[in-house]
Amino acid sequence: MAKNDYYTTLGAARDASADDLKKAYRKLAMQFHPDRNPGDKAAEAKFKEVNEAYEILKDEQKRAAYDRYGHAAFENGGAGAGGFDFSQAGGLGDIFDQMFGDFMGRRGGGGGGRATRVGGDIRANIEIDLSEAYFGTKSTIKVQTRVNCDACDGTGSEAKDRAASDTCSTCGGMGKVRAQQGFFLVERSCPTCGGSGRVIRNPCRVCHGQATVARERSLQITVPSGVEDGTRIRLTGEGEAAGAGGQPGDLYVHISIRPHAIFQRDGATILCRVPLRISQAALGGEIEVPVIDGSRAKVKIPAGTQSGEQFRLRSKGFSVLRSAARGDMYIQVAVETPQHLTRRQRELLEEFEQEATQHAKGSPEAEGFFAKVREFFDGKS
Template sequence: MSKRDYYEVLGVERDVSEKDLKKAYRRVAMKYHPDRNPDDAAAEENFKEAAEAYEILSNEQKRAAYDQYGHAGVEGAAGAGGAGFGNFSDIFGDVFGDIFGGGGGRGGRGGPARGSDLRYTLDLDLEQAVRGTTVKIKVPTLVACEPCGGSGAKKGSTPKTCTTCGGHGQVRMQQGFFSVQQTCPNCHGKGKIVGDPCTSCHGRGRKEETKTLSVKVPPGVDTGDRIRLSGEGEAGADGGPAGDLYVQMSIRQHPIFEREGSNLYCEVPIGFVEAALGGELEVPTLDGRVKLKVPEGTQTGKLFRLRGKGVAPVRGGSTGDLLCRVLVETPVNLTSKQKDLLREFQGLTKEGKHSPKQSTWFEGMKNFFGDMKL
């Protein structure tokens, strides 16, 4: 049975770049991988065929010979399951290193590692969020050990290269046809061994500590906004760089105002006499009290807009407004005289012209029941 063209096997053109060749092999190999296709002989053959094609085309000399002479030019250089697969584990590790936790024949994961990022939730009052503020926060974290400089080794000594993994932090385990990378059991992935550990951090290179930091909160922040403090996260392992600290805003509920974007909302209760006759009210804003004129005949739910009395957004833009929603209150705990006066008032307003919405509602109800009778 004649062999298929290697470029056809991987689904690429003959001028394919090394980077795109690797991507193509990854795609085909993942599709036909034996773990994904158990007991599928055809998939296994396709997998071996793709590995053979990649082995040849990823090698500059072999690819040149193949391009000039075809399969005859590389005969004996590769074979489906034969001796030509001597370096297949290198191919496998190179392409699938990110899946199996290794870097193929190009080094492991030992050495300094960046520290973890941290998140801190900062609770603020609405006034603090709108105007901006500076607050002190305490953050428990891991910091680099000063006596050993984060190395974990006692002062005057240095960590030694792990002899098991050669400093790579990974060891290769051959499992039949495949070669799988695993964390070195001796150095636990660090690549180095601390023979004389630091007495301050006990060889860990990092210590638990609560840091006090000053956070400058800009005006206009809202719940969910984050401030990044670079390098204020956990110290990196083995002397690696520290992570970042993300301070996330959480605005407490306000007794008067509700915020929606750059606008503020509040409810203003008024008596029905003020609503009927109109008048002038004092309403609160974040900058103090202001006068609000209420026209006569104001209905409950009416919105009054006070422009520029809202919030200036943290990312720029015009300042929002304060919207006051009027709630007309029904009087309670009335005296007998007050009740008599209301009954007298009710008798003077039965014509309906003083309650236009009520009159319209009753007319609609009559029409509805009239239609029901039909």
């Protein structure tokens, strides 16, 4: 039976780019994978056909030979893919490896090669003041981590026998194992060899073959200006060591900002609540307020200012992270009712209340509300 044209099998044009071929293959491989079509012989056959076509066309030399000679280039012992053995495909996990391995930023070895040992990631927490978040700061932290063992240079073996190791029987030297979890195949580092693919014959007496030892490290962290509460800073390669030939993990620093006694923050905006006496709000005037950078600013308060009104101070807020832009500062006034009045203050307020009753225009909001109340009750009667 004659084979279908490989380009036709993938639904791709003969001049398709490598990316276009890969996209076509991914779509069909997911569609016809036997794990998604259990018991469907036709789907399994189509899956094998799609894989055979892509195995040829993804290789530039094989593709050139196919374009020139067709299927004949790989017959009679040629260099082609031949019959595709699904048992060697590794199941749906391999499809995900090919599709998403690079996208997910995997640091381990891809395909069927040995996995690269990767050290563990570390988390550290630091707390800073609001002013430190405004200006930026440097902070020294201490972290408990693992570093390469000095006694064995991170090999895990005694100095006289560093090359002596055997292929791991659990993973067959691949450094990774797979386990079925429902529909998916989950891949992880081999628990026996830790991802190295080898088992040490004569372990180091200091690290007991682990290649790393526990140690406390001090690191200086640079906190950028404008950082927000909950920000996470990643320091690549500052995590736990993985032994000789391995890749260290990362350090993730989580930043929290202590509450400030005067200022509140909302992104790049700073809020400052300023209480005003009744006389200040009624008569108006000028007040002096602090600014986060340590300076002072004067704010003019118009006569008749109401509680809750805000006044804007441009560019007095936080800088926007990784930007030259700067937010604003808002002064929100809160008119405070006086307490613990002196006799004279009470007399003055009583005089004021008498005047206010006769001249209601001084409190239009109150007068308007009670006018509506009177209308409400008049309508009821």
